Amino acid sequence: MNVAIVETSEQQGALIAAVERAERIALDTEFHAERSYAARLMVLQLVVGEDVFIVDPLKLRDLAPLAQALASRTIVGHALQSDLRIFADRFDVLPRAAFDTQLAAAFCGYGVAISLADLVHDLVHVRLRKSQTVSDWSTRPFTDQQIEYLVDDVRHLFTLEDQLRAKLVALGRLEWFEEEARPLVDLARYRPDPERVYMRIPGALRMTRRELGILRELAQLRDELARERDVPPKYIIPDDVMSGIVHIRPRTKDELSQLRRLDAGLRKAFGERIVEAVAAGVALDENSLPAKPSRPPGADREAIVSCLNVLVNAIATEHDIPPSMLSPRAALERLARELPESAEEVARVLEASPWRAHLVAEPLAELLRGDVALAISGARAGTPRVRRVDLHPNSKAHAKTEP
DSSP, X not given: XXXXXXXXXXXXXXXXXXXXXXXXXXXXEEEEOSSXXXXXXXXXXXXXXXXXXXXXXXXXXXXXXXXXXXTTSEEEESSTHHHHHHHHHHHSOOOSEEEEHHHHHHHXXXXXXXXXXXXHHXXXXXXXXXXXXXXXXXXXXOOHHHHHHHHHHHHTHHHHHHHHHHHHHHHTOHHHHHHHHGGGGOGGGGSOOTTTGGGGSTTGGGXXXXXXXXXXXXXXXXXXXXXXXXXXHHHHSOHHHXXXXXXXXXXXXXXXXXXXXXXXXXXXXXXXXXXXXXXXXHHOOXXXXXXXXXXXXXXXXXXXXXXXXXXXXXXXXXXXXXXXXXXXXXXXXXHHHHOOOSHHHHHHHHTOOHHHHHHHHHHHHHHHHTSEEEEEEOTTTTOOEEEEEESOTTOGGGOOOOO
């Protein structure tokens, strides 16, 4: 493969012309995310046809034309969500479609998070040298070792796509994969819900509705200030200080001095706005306060969740896909609270996509109705597996097959 460094507008123009002639583009990024609100793009690697382009965002500041060109193409990459988030945050545009080789591999039995190096070794029989995993991508010029690393991250992606697509077709799972991949290129996926940001702050689950209202106002203020200054939100107000502010409800900037981890500089810079946010939360009427989060299931409901989880794991094992792809624990907890009886209602509560509903909705509904029990077979033979046992064997309406 030919390798070209792109660092001028003329070179970007040539790259865009090549992109517009191609149907699919292999893509990877290197970024730094430790000290900024959004990840800072350091390098962008593309394969277009038989050529590798290493784009330097530190020298080529305006990448919007390239992002627009990629918007009409299909992108191939490995674990693409972080890469595409950069495009969503920085350019507010995403490719037309995406083939994520890590996601495709999960549907082919490789587990939920196989590395690029392991997948390349298994399918292409090439061992990548990952010597620059912790490289500082802000340094220039690139070393020979860095360039080799950058090229390795994209050179095999088309081969991986072709082989994985063939496997998906053979397994009858291409539609499952396409359903799951479609949200990768939906801008809404990368937009945080401002109403829910505050629930990630430690201690939120124990707060009253009034305290949650104050916390929500503070979290929105913190997020706004962090975005303006392009720093992580915790650099504005640490999480534990957020909870402290909620509990003391300061009415003046001076009262913030009670919080030892909110230093004088922060109090001076943001004190008035913090007090205003607290006042806004205190003034919310009862109907505008956030709802209390659902309480963790009690002992009986916890047992139900565990049974549902066992069944989901058994179905996942049968189809050689990771259980986490079928249903997260939080969704099973919703099932244990609502106890729906029909497959349609189970799918609704799970918010399951069609392929997931096809696999788990009816079995979970049967278990919740008490039509089946779970048992272990094959233990003495050394091949234990969970199976469903029909509790109504004489009823045609309940004739079931084992998973």
